[in-house]
Every structure is written in C-alpha cells, then in structure tokens.
Amino acid sequence: MFRPIQKTTLFRRIPYGLITSVVLILALVVAVILLVSLEQEKLLLQGLTQRQAVPTELFQALWQSRHDLIVVTFLVVLVSAIGIAAVITFLHYDSTRRTLEEVKGLARNILESIPTGVLTINRNGLVTAVNPSAAATLKRSTEELLGQSYALMFSQGDTIRIVLDGALHHDHHVDHHDMPYRTGDQTRTIRLTTADLTGDEGSPVGVIVLLKDVTELLGLERRVRIADKLAAMHTLSAGVAHELRNPLSAIDLNLHLLEEDLKEKGTLATQGVRYLHVLNAECRRLSVILDNFMKFARPGSVSLHEVDVKALIDHILALMHFEAEERKIRLEQVAEEELPPVMGDETQISQVLVNIIVNSFHAMPNGGLCQVTVTQRETDGKPWIEITVKDDGVGITKEEIARLFEPFYTTKSSGTGLGLAIAYRIMQDHGGTIQVSSVPGSGTTVVTQFPVAIDQPRKIGMGS
Secondary structure, three states: OOOOOOOOOOHHHOOHHHHHHHHHHHHHHHHHHHHHHHHHHHHHHHHHHOOOOOOHHHHHHHHHHHHHHHHHHHHHHHHHHHHHHHHHHHHHHHHHHHHHHHHHHHHHHHHHHOOOEEEEEEOOOEEEEEOHHHHHHOOOOHHHHOOOEHHHHOOOOOHHHHHHHHHHHOOOOOOOEEEEEEEOOEEEEEEEEEEEEEOOOOOEEEEEEEEEEOHHHHHHHHHHHHHHHHHHHHHHHHHHHHHHHHHHHHHHHHHHHHHHHHHHHOOOOHHHHHHHHHHHHHHHHHHHHHHHHHHHHOOOEEEEEEEOHHHHHHHHHHHOHHHHHHOOEEEEEEEOOOOOOEEEOHHHHHHHHHHHHHHHHHOOOOOEEEEEEEEEEEEOOEEEEEEEEEEOOOOOOHHHHOOOOOOOOOOOOOOOOOHHHHHHHHHHHOOOEEEEEEEOOOEEEEEEEEEEOOOOOEEEEOOO
C-alpha cells in the first residue's frame, strides 16, 4: 500500500533449515528402530544356526516388531509433517502480522507528520480519522473531532458543512476551495479539498477531506501584489509629479500677477475676486496632491532612532481629543507597562498613526469608540511592538480591503487615495507591517507592527 513488496514464490517461503532438522531427527528415530529390529533377527538367526529349539512366540514377536516398526515410522513421518506444516503456518502468520503492523504504523506516522489537515468521514457522517494538523486548523482537540458527527461540529449554514453535505450526499467535490471559518472572535480562511474514500472493494465508503489554514499565505500574496503595484507606481508618480510641478507653479504665479494687475487698474469685480479665489484654492489643493505624490514616490533616507511609542501615542491622542469630542467619538488607550522603544522616524510613525485614526473617525459618522492598544509581541523569534486601532464603524467589505493600499483608491468622496499607500510605504521603510481586517457593519481593526530597537541608531535608504 505504501511501499513495494517483493513477490516471493512458494519454494522461497519454505524454511529449509527446519525441514532438514526434522528429517534428520526422523532418520535417527527410524535408524534406532531398525537397529532394534535387526538385533532381534540376529538373535533368531544365531538360534537357528546352533540348532537350538526356537520358541514359536519368537517368530510372532519378530512379525509384530516389523509391524510396529512400520506403524511407528508412519506415525513419526505423519507427526513430523503435521509439525512442519504447523510451524510454517505460524511463521507465515507471524510474518503477515508484523508486516500489517508495520504498514499500520507507517500509515499512522504519515498521517500525523504531513502538514496538511486530513479528515475521513464515513457514510453516516462520523469522523473516523483525524491528524494533528486538522485539529490545529479547526482549533479543536482530537478527542472533540474523532467519532463525532460533522453536523455537530459545523453549524447549519456553515460553508464547510455545505461542502461536506454536497460531497457525502450529492457527490459534489471541491478542489482547493477557499472559504471562511470562524474560531472565537477570529475569521480564518481555510483551503478545502474533498474526494471519495474507497474501500477494499473499490466502492465509496465515505469522504476524505484535506484542509489547510491559508490566512497568512493569502495575506502574504496580497502584500506581494501590493508591493508590485507600488513599485510600478513609484516611477510613474515621480514622473507625473515632476512634470506637473512646473506648469502648476506657473499657473499659480500668473494668477497672483493677474489679481494684482486687475486690482491696480480697478477693473476687478466682486465676481472676478470669487473666481480668482476658487482658482487659487484649487491650485493649492493640486500642490498638496503633488506633495503627496512626491512623498509616495520620491526615494530618500530616513534617520532611525529610538522612539518611545507610548509617549508618541499619548501626544497624538491629546492632539486629536478635540476632534473626537466634536464627532462624539470616545478615544481609549490600552498600553502595557514598560514597553521597549522601537527603531523609527517619529514624524513618519506619527503620520501613519494619525492617518489610521482619522480614517476610523470617518468610519463613525454618528460617533462611537476608537480604541488604541499597544502590546509587545514576538513573531519568528523577533520582538515587535504591535499597535492596534479598532473602531465600531461602518466597516469595509472584503473587496475594498483587497485594494486599500493601492495608490489613488479611496472609499471617501473627498479622499485622494494616497494616505494608506503612503502609510504602507512608511511601514515598509521601517521594516514593519500593516494589516486591516473588517466586518461590514461591525467595525474595522488595523494592526501595525514595528521592530523593537535592539541595534544602534542608524540611517537606512528608503526603497523606491
């Protein structure tokens, strides 16, 4: 089943050593009987040659001795054959049993060692086998899964249960199908594959399910796609900003000159003043957009030094306190004591956090709670400071989350779509991460991670 077994012929499976030993013992026994019989005949012959009277009973004894010799020899041969057959049968049984145990052990080791979760479900819907990876993926113990009905494990309407219903009852199987799976207050993404489980006769006896948690993998793929898009947009944005800067400056300058000239000639009407103010305001707005272009696209260097994250957040929340009161938003901070500093640029870290908090304000037009949590984490053996901003606003759809960090993509009517793209760029330059999760109607959570300061202050180049 799991490894090729060499075919053996009947003669190769016979224990020749055992048969040889039995034959030798048999030959020895027969030889002893023959010697005894020959001795009796020798006595009889000696009596005849000496012309002594030989009792009649002696002849009968000789014939009985030969008869017993034949019977004993036959019995010895028969018992020996039966013994040899019994031993051969036992050896074959023992060999088969040991081979079966090895195969079962190999199957068990394979099932427990593979990193993909494996479940087998019989036709009655009961889980008949489960490996540690499946238990870890489903966040349940093996005892909770083994022997239980999948209908009790997954609630009515659960996407995994719908797939298993289709596989068991309608022979509808899926291959590498991603679906959400909620564990506690988290929603993970599980990649599911189902197939028929066949018995010894080749007929289906149940379903085998392969499952794997791909939440981090999909997040990594999404970050790679965003990085690729950003890399392509960096060069384009730099070129566009550079080409627009000069004509915009010329327009702004000439508007001021025109306004001064009309004022001197006294021909500037009230309506004309309003027109010029609108033009000047739009020029300033375009100038701000170009500045954001340059922040997003221009490579440079940032001086990294130790930053007290808790003090920085205290300062940011104090600045945003009045705006929060105006919007009827309650600001809360939860921070661990004695947090280590992070390596970064204080101004740029502030820009990232302010951008995230402002977005959470905009997501709560009728007020609500914005909670900022600061904790220390360890991931892959490295210490991180994790800053979580959570609100109970309108939330973001899954399709919108996939495009949040794309340049010029925004869900706000007055937004430029560069705020989060710049924040993503800053997090990259700091060697950190930023992740967004949301449930429409239930709020949004943004998690940023900064590396703990373990090296001396240094300067690093900001990648393009």
